[in-house]
Amino acid sequence: MSGRTTRRRVLRVTISPDGPPESSARADFLAAEEPLGIRVDDTALTMTMRTPGDDIELAAGFLVSEAVVRSPADIAGIRLCDGASCGHGDHDGLGNIADVTLAPGVVVTAGARRNFMTTSACGVCGKASIEDICVLPHAALSADKTRFSPVVLASLPDRLRKAQRVFSRTGGLHAAGLFTTSGEVVAVREDVGRHNAVDKIVGWALLEGRLPLSGCALLVSGRASFELAQKAVLAGIPLLAAVSAPSSLAVSLAEEAGLTLVGFLRGQSMNVYAGAQRIIA
Numbered sequence: 001m002s003g004r005t006t007r008r009r010v011l012r013v014t015i016s017p018d019g020p021p022e023s024s025a026r027a028d029f030l031a032a033e034e035p036l037g038i039r040v041d042d043t044a045l046t047m048t049m050r051t052p053g054d055d056i057e058l059a060a061g062f063l064v065s066e067a068v069v070r071s072p073a074d075i076a077g078i079r080l081c082d083g084a085s086c087g088h089g090d091h092d093g094l095g096n097i098a099d100v101t102l103a104p105g106v107v108v109t110a111g112a113r114r115n116f117m118t119t120s121a122c123g124v125c126g127k128a129s130i131e132d133i134c135v136l137p138h139a140a141l142s143a144d145k146t147r148f149s150p151v152v153l154a155s156l157p158d159r160l161r162k163a164q165r166v167f168s169r170t171g172g173l174h175a176a177g178l179f180t181t182s183g184e185v186v187a188v189r190e191d192v193g194r195h196n197a198v199d200k201i202v203g204w205a206l207l208e209g210r211l212p213l214s215g216c217a218l219l220v221s222g223r224a225s226f227e228l229a230q231k232a233v234l235a236g237i238p239l240l241a242a243v244s245a246p247s248s249l250a251v252s253l254a255e256e257a258g259l260t261l262v263g264f265l266r267g268q269s270m271n272v273y274a275g276a277q278r279i280i281a
Helices: 055-065 150-163 194-207 226-234 248-257
Strands: 005-014 022-031 034-040 043-050 075-081 096-102 174-179 185-191 217-220 239-242 260-266 269-274
Touching: 034 055, 043 055, 055 075, 055 096, 055 194, 055 226, 150 174, 150 185, 150 217, 150 260, 150 269, 174 194, 185 194, 194 217, 194 226, 226 239, 226 248, 248 260, 248 269
Parallel strands: 034 096, 217 239, 239 260
Antiparallel strands: 005 022, 034 043, 075 096, 174 185, 174 217, 260 269
């Protein structure tokens, strides 16, 4: 298993107002990015670029996001291996593999199968149509009556940043944080891809038997895309917040699914794009 960071030699250049630029060689840490293949019942499902670590959670969370599994009982087992040790060649040379065995009767629909590599920036690449990616939960989020204080929400970005261990060394990772209504940290995961960080949290919750994540808030670094909104919806999370803007499709999904969607959560202000009834005035 590779590490979460890698060390590289860089040239540090500093521009001085009183003289010519100064340069010096130094060691720097970079966030690691490597491929992870996900196989389900002896068939390759997808290849995603991710930061190594929490790979079993990532695979489990990905299957929740694809609406393949809904409870720990749907998964018979997950093991990490490479192409040779797994006994399969279709992922050889492309990094580690999460080999998943589903419980009897649980199947992967044709729409969930990806035919090419998923980048760390896109979690829905390879889908054939909008119908393939728009999946609503079995239980409506509108049943979750949890309410959130704006003061607590405003404190979450700083709390998430303080919990980002790898980011503090590299400055190159996204993060997803799960919080209680009082702002306590439940779980934090980091990755080069926001969708991977969310999948790792959802996978952790699945394997711990904590789905649905009722009464929790999910905060993501960067923007709130459609795929992140759907991951929150399928995990039963009533509120998704982002430090940047949401997409129009994310807002549409939030309105349809009953998700509270908060964007531009910075300093002492925020925009509520859907589900304002959960925000305490």
